[in-house]
Amino acid sequence: MIRFDNVTKRYxxxxxxxxxxxxxxxxxxxxxxxxxxxxGKSTVLKLIALIEHPTRGTxxxxxxxxxxxxxxxxxxxxQQIGMVFQDNKLLGDRSAYENVALPLIINGxxxxxxxxxxxxxxxxxxxLDRERxxxxxxxxxxxxxxxxxxxxxxxxxxxxxxxxxxxLDPDLALEVMGLFRRLNEVGTTMLIATHxxxxxxxxxxxxxxxAAGQIEGxxxxxxx
Amino acid sequence: xxxxxxxxxxxxxxxxxxxTLSRNxxxxxxxxxxxxIALALPAALGVLVESxxxxxxxxxxxxxxxxxxxxxxxxxxxxxxxxxxxxxxxxASVRLIxxxxxxxxxxxxxxxxxxxxxxxxxxxxxxxxxxxQDSLDGESLEALGAEVRGAPGVDLVKLDLQWVxxxxxxxxxxxxxxxxxxxxxxxxxxxxxxxxxxxxxxxxSAEIEVAKLLGATDAFVRRPFLYLGxxxxxxxxxxxxxxxxxxxxxxxxxxxxxxxxxxxxxxxxGASGSSVLAVLAGGVLAGWGGAWxxxxxxxxxxxxxxx
Numbered sequence: 001m002i003r004f005d006n007v008t009k010r011y012x013x014x015x016x017x018x019x020x021x022x023x024x025x026x027x028x029x030x031x032x033x034x035x036x037x038x039x040g041k042s043t044v045l046k047l048i049a050l051i052e053h054p055t056r057g058t059x060x061x062x063x064x065x066x067x068x069x070x071x072x073x074x075x076x077x078x079q080q081i082g083m084v085f086q087d088n089k090l091l092g093d094r095s096a097y098e099n100v101a102l103p104l105i106i107n108g109x110x111x112x113x114x115x116x117x118x119x120x121x122x123x124x125x126x127x128l129d130r131e132r133x134x135x136x137x138x139x140x141x142x143x144x145x146x147x148x149x150x151x152x153x154x155x156x157x158x159x160x161x162x163x164x165x166x167x168l169d170p171d172l173a174l175e176v177m178g179l180f181r182r183l184n185e186v187g188t189t190m191l192i193a194t195h196x197x198x199x200x201x202x203x204x205x206x207x208x209x210x211a212a213g214q215i216e217g218x219x220x221x222x223x224x
Numbered sequence: 225x226x227x228x229x230x231x232x233x234x235x236x237x238x239x240x241x242x243x244t245l246s247r248n249x250x251x252x253x254x255x256x257x258x259x260x261i262a263l264a265l266p267a268a269l270g271v272l273v274e275s276x277x278x279x280x281x282x283x284x285x286x287x288x289x290x291x292x293x294x295x296x297x298x299x300x301x302x303x304x305x306x307x308x309x310x311x312x313x314x315x316a317s318v319r320l321i322x323x324x325x326x327x328x329x330x331x332x333x334x335x336x337x338x339x340x341x342x343x344x345x346x347x348x349x350x351x352x353x354x355x356x357q358d359s360l361d362g363e364s365l366e367a368l369g370a371e372v373r374g375a376p377g378v379d380l381v382k383l384d385l386q387w388v389x390x391x392x393x394x395x396x397x398x399x400x401x402x403x404x405x406x407x408x409x410x411x412x413x414x415x416x417x418x419x420x421x422x423x424x425x426x427x428x429s430a431e432i433e434v435a436k437l438l439g440a441t442d443a444f445v446r447r448p449f450l451y452l453g454x455x456x457x458x459x460x461x462x463x464x465x466x467x468x469x470x471x472x473x474x475x476x477x478x479x480x481x482x483x484x485x486x487x488x489x490x491x492x493x494g495a496s497g498s499s500v501l502a503v504l505a506g507g508v509l510a511g512w513g514g515a516w517x518x519x520x521x522x523x524x525x526x527x528x529x530x531x
Contacts, residue, residue, distance in 0.1 A: 051527075102438055106441075108233070111229070
């Protein structure tokens with residue numbers, strides 16, 4: 001489902017964020033990508049979401065070589081990926097409902113279907129009774145769950161998350177990770193970047209360890 | 225996307241843009257007023273030029289010239305001369321006013337009745353009133369006048385076209401000036417709308433970034449701003465029409481009175497339906513164009529970022 005072949009990423013005027021990284025995540029798998037700050041975790045996710053392009057190497061998602069994807073197809077690619085961000089990237093002037101509805105509005109889903117799926121997603125993350133609230137009226141954990149609801153509402157094949165528990169206390173972090181596990185159990189392929197090794201160990205899923213832009217180890221991961 | 229969903233999205237964008245304007249009533253009113261004034265000025269100049277043109281066009285008889293025959297020329301000769309003139313190219317019609325008829329008409333005028341009665345004989349000559357064809361330009365008209373002047377029995381040809389030509393030249397100048405000012409002011413409207421939309425894009429950059437991150441196409445991101453520009457254009461156009469109609473209503477009477485004092489029947493014409501539509505269409509095009517310019521320049525610069 002997700003495949004990196006000998007991927008190198010160098011930002012303008014900076015060091016290489018990734019150096020010849022190769023790994024793959026199978027369909028329906030839940031994998032963690034771990035490492036310290038600056039190890040290159042976020043860069044991996046940015047390459048999958050086509051926010052960045054690799055300097056060398058090939059990134060393949062759902063059988064498509066992203067390097068050969070024309071610019072006009074990037075929006076469609078992003079619509080098929082659920083993304084959860086550490087800072088949530090919620091719209092402060094919209095209600096919880098409107099935030100979650102945004103991916104469906106973007107992909108042209110009908111109004112009635114939007115209502116049904118948004119409420120289902122909010123229910124799944126336990127925020128159905130908060131649908132009219134703006135994000136600022138929600139706690140940090142609720143905001144993170146709202147971000148997850150937005151990521152899953154369009155039923156993506158792939159969900160990527162960048163430090164989704166970074167701002168949460170341990171109990172909330174466990175709750176969010178439990179939510180990810182439930183989503184994975186229904187077939188969503190997931191790649192979660194985190195530096196919280198204790199949390200990863202509790203879940204026992206596959207781990208890809210990055211250090212200074214290179215794969216240092218981990219079950220099932222292979223350096224180039 | 226189904227047609228129903230597509231129409232719903234457009235309706236939501238259009239209403240959403242109107243909502244954005246209504247949430248900032250003061251800023252919206254100022255922008256719309258500026259656009260309205262910019263559109264009203266060339267429209268007003270257009271109405272002025274058209275009024276002047278109808279005034280000049282309505283005086284077709286001003287191109288007529290009078291041919292006074294020499295005293296003693298017989299009526300038969302006057303009639304045959306009229307026939308000769310009618311046969312000339314460029315002549316639309318010739319009317320003969322016999323000396324007796326002219327004297328009788330003059331005698332009816334209270335100012336001349338006494339003088340005419342005191343005269344022993346009719347001092348007036350037979351007169352031919354020649355109406356040239358509309359297609360005849362000033363130069364050809366002068367040539368026709370000179371030719372008639374040389375005909376046997378003709379005493380005097382009275383031809384005065386200069387002031388009509390001056391009026392037409394002035395109207396041409398005003399029309400071109402109006403087009404230039406109109407072009408500049410439309411450009412100003414495009415810049416005003418473009419700048420307003422640019423600020424709105426900046427204010428909503430976080431939202432645009434998130435939308436692009438979630439897979440929004442350029443068209444999706446662009447649409448609300450284009451509707452915003454469209455509303456600015458429509459509202460600005462309506463303000464312009466209101467200003468124009470108010471101005472014509474307020475100035476029409478005084479201008480007609482002033483012209484009357486100088487013996488002219490000049491009146492400001494009303495704004496025709498096509499003028500009103502032209503102003504509204506100008507507003508829509510300028511608003512849409514300004515928005516398009518702004519989104520083309522600034523939306524591409526906003527790309528998703530993930531820290």
